[in-house]
Amino acid sequence: MMQDGHNRRMRRAGVSGAIAAVICAGYLMAQSAPQPAPKAAAPAANLNQLMRSLFFPHSNVVFFTQRYDPAEVKPASEPSASTDPLTGVFGGWEAVENSALTLADSADLLMTPGRKCSNGRDMPLANADWVQMVNGLRDASMFAYKAALTKDRDKMLQASDVLATSCSNCHGKYRPGNAANRCRP
Template sequence: GTVSRLQSVDLSAYILQSGKFPAGQAELSEDRLAQIAFPGARKVATPAAAAASAGVTLSPPEGNLAQLMRAIAFPNANIIFNVQVKDPNVPTKREVGPNFDYIAWGAGVYTGWLPIEQAAIAIIETSPLFLTPGRSCQNGLPVPVDRPDWKKYTTELMEIGRVAKEAAIAKKLDAFEEISEKLSDACQNCHRVYRRDAPGAMRCQ
């Protein structure tokens, strides 16, 4: 529900009085009052909104949605899924082949739980890029960044990323069966609506 301005003032006064908060040294101005908000549900800050608040001009997206998914979401989700079949607590011995391979070498630099934590951070940090204005789907249609369900799917992906990050930091192996299931659901919830098994021209509608 919502409350009126007068009710908000009364509620704030009651909280300050009952909590025995000391009085401020200066009167609360109208401009300052407008900047105060009570903590609520976490919202997704779109790249455009974040850039506007920081006074930064964003360049147009370089990749379409499919390219962004394949570059970031897909490989990092698979790192999280892989915890079910490969225990990060077990050291992995990598064989060095006769020819140097940068990918194989890089995969052995960060081991144990660190790659899982990093994968979760990648998902958390880059999910808001799905809301970047001006990005197109693979078929050329605009990404539906303003639709409530699209924003909801983006938020769900970020939230399960946060759960995976905390579990990786705590090295909770048993938690990743449920995390993987929820991550899969978060992906499929969006794919079911916007990707489907339909031809490419029908996607993102």
């Protein structure tokens, strides 16, 4: 029942309009249709958009623990509609755990063929150090996850250090100040 407000919001949106109907019809048809192949569409976000939307706020959830206790975060007035992982229905330490896991799995999105950097270059997937640093982010995120499970803020200081280092490693090489030089192979 905890997600009631979120679900109510979804219902409030209604199930009207031609496009919704098409999606719904597609769903019903899929019950008996042969299995469609997964889409091989180009990625939607460029690297910059993904960093701003996903890696930035979720790493901030981990970094938050350096200065504040997640257990003392006041939930949003309407937690089921919260846009902040820390103040939503699944907030506090659970949000720290889950943001760390999300960072770990989202490392996959840094290996998606076809994703562009904001300057139009391809992500340099063939570079040995790119792969190494993506793996470094994954490892650092798992380190943060394990630290979050302990709810020990000294461990979170160390985990924030490890995570920040994994970010900086990649930024240092692939995100120079001059945007034209980013993501060079």
